[in-house]
Amino acid sequence: MSTPNRFKVTVVGSGNWGTTTAKIVAENVAIHTNVFDPEVRMWVFEEVLDGEKLSEIINTRHENIKYLPGVKLPSNLIAVPDLVSAVEGSQLLVFNVPHQFLSRICKQLKGHISSKVRAISCLKGLEVDDQGVRLLSDYITGELGIHCGVLSGANLAPEVALEKYSETTIAYPLPENHYPGDATGETWQMLFHRPYFHVRVVNDIAGVSIAGALKNVVALAAGFVEGKGWGENAKAAIMRRGIIEMIKFCKIFFNKNEIETFTQESAGIADLITTCAAGRNVRVGSEMARSGRSVEEVEAELLNGQSAQGMVTAKEIHSLLENKGLLDEFPLLEITYQMAFNGYDIDNLPAFFEKIR
Numbered sequence: 268m269s270t271p272n273r274f275k276v277t278v279v280g281s282g283n284w285g286t287t288t289a290k291i292v293a294e295n296v297a298i299h300t301n302v303f304d305p306e307v308r309m310w311v312f313e314e315v316l317d318g319e320k321l322s323e324i325i326n327t328r329h330e331n332i333k334y335l336p337g338v339k340l341p342s343n344l345i346a347v348p349d350l351v352s353a354v355e356g357s358q359l360l361v362f363n364v365p366h367q368f369l370s371r372i373c374k375q376l377k378g379h380i381s382s383k384v385r386a387i388s389c390l391k392g393l394e395v396d397d398q399g400v401r402l403l404s405d406y407i408t409g410e411l412g413i414h415c416g417v418l419s420g421a422n423l424a425p426e427v428a429l430e431k432y433s434e435t436t437i438a439y440p441l442p443e444n445h446y447p448g449d450a451t452g453e454t455w456q457m458l459f460h461r462p463y464f465h466v467r468v469v470n471d472i473a474g475v476s477i478a479g480a481l482k483n484v485v486a487l488a489a490g491f492v493e494g495k496g497w498g499e500n501a502k503a504a505i506m507r508r509g510i511i512e513m514i515k516f517c518k519i520f521f522n523k524n525e526i527e528t529f530t531q532e533s534a535g536i537a538d539l540i541t542t543c544a545a546g547r548n549v550r551v552g553s554e555m556a557r558s559g560r561s562v563e564e565v566e567a568e569l570l571n572g573q574s575a576q577g578m579v580t581a582k583e584i585h586s587l588l589e590n591k592g593l594l595d596e597f598p599l600l601e602i603t604y605q606m607a608f609n610g611y612d613i614d615n616l617p618a619f620f621e622k623i624r
């Protein structure tokens with residue numbers, strides 16, 4: 268592959284956040300035409316809605332009527348249902364799919380991407396297997412052999428899509444095989460920064476990723492107490508314990524102690540606050556506690572095909588902590604798993620916290 272004059276961009280994913288980030292990117296490439304190719308492709312997991320293909324609806328009506336209804340998309344954003352065609356010839360990839368679909372997507376892409384391609388992961392989650400835990404950006408690098416940074420922050424997609432102001436954090440340390448004309452943190456900032464979407468660039472990939480992944484589990488717990496009608500003080504207590512465990516997780520599993528990422532960047536306490544206020548995880552947790560229904564039933568009723576990633580992450584973290592003999596070190600994360608999957612009674616929470624102090 269020759270060094271590109273202009274970066275061509277593909278967004279892999281077209282859910283609630285996937286479509287929102289694709290809108291942002293399409294707006295920016297239309298402005299910075301000297302840096303980016305003016306057309307952005309978005310891979311769409313094809314669905315048929317009332318006899319019409321979602322990709323065709325997006326390309327003709329410029330709206331993702333299922334995952335981001337009511338938001339006009341730029342006409343330079345092209346929906347492509349074939350994954351390999353969607354990424355062909357792109358130098359910059361933005362990964363933005365629910366975590367549970369990432370491994371199949373990477374398998375399909377293997378062998379179709381040059382090692383000079385660069386990526387950003389907007390996913391919030393972690394990869395856990397028998398070996399331990401990995402950041403999703405590292406997972407993408409491992410599967411596809413491309414350098415990958417992360418974007419994460421206090422970014423409820425429905426607000427960002429309506430261009431209501433928010434901040435985000437991009438972590439993009441330069442790769443060892445950086446080459447002339449290669450993308451830098453500044454390139455990614457140019458691709459994502461909008462007057463309504465303020466981007467700060469840092470190097471702490473682990474901190475930014477862990478903040479995004481674990482706050483979803485904490486938000487579930489916040490939802491559980493909200494659903495019980497316990498009020499804002501209880502929710503604040505959950506959040507306080509949550510941030511302690513997020514920082515501790517980063518230290519134990521990634522040997523990283525950059526607390527400033529959690530306190531000073533959007534990926535951290537700010538994301539925890541916004542998610543616990545109005546995210547899908549808090550809404551799902553709240554409704555589960557209120558109604559006693561399963562996550563599947565509640566997701567089906569509230570989310571119309573979207574997913575509460577905290578459930579996936581809670582399960583993975585539990586198996587990691589169990590394998591490593593560290594369940595007692597992360598009581599909030601573990602109790603959230605027990606409440607979500609094993610019917611642990613939420614009313615026991617205060618007594619549980621009494622024991623651990």
Ligand SMILES: NC(=O)C1=CN([C@@H]2O[C@H](COP(=O)(O)OP(=O)(O)OC[C@H]3O[C@@H](n4cnc5c(N)ncnc54)[C@H](O)[C@@H]3O)[C@@H](O)[C@H]2O)C=CC1
Pocket residue numbers: 280281282283284285286311312313334363364365366368389390391392422423424425572573574575576
């Ligand atoms: N929605 C939000 O406000 C934010 C989400 N995030 C993160 O971004 C990531 C992506 O989330 P969203 O875009 O909101 O997704 P979403 O929760 O809207 O999920 C729906 C997406 O999953 C796709 N899908 C369904 N079945 C599939 C299959 N079998 N294979 C492949 N794809 C399939 C759908 O086509 C659709 O694009 C997640 O990790 C999430 O935590 C991060 C910040 C904000």
Ligand SMILES: O=C(CO)COP(=O)(O)O
Pocket residue numbers: 391420421422423424483486538541542545546547548549574575576
């Ligand atoms: O990550 C988010 C906000 O920053 C979105 O959170 P939910 O997935 O809980 O909606």
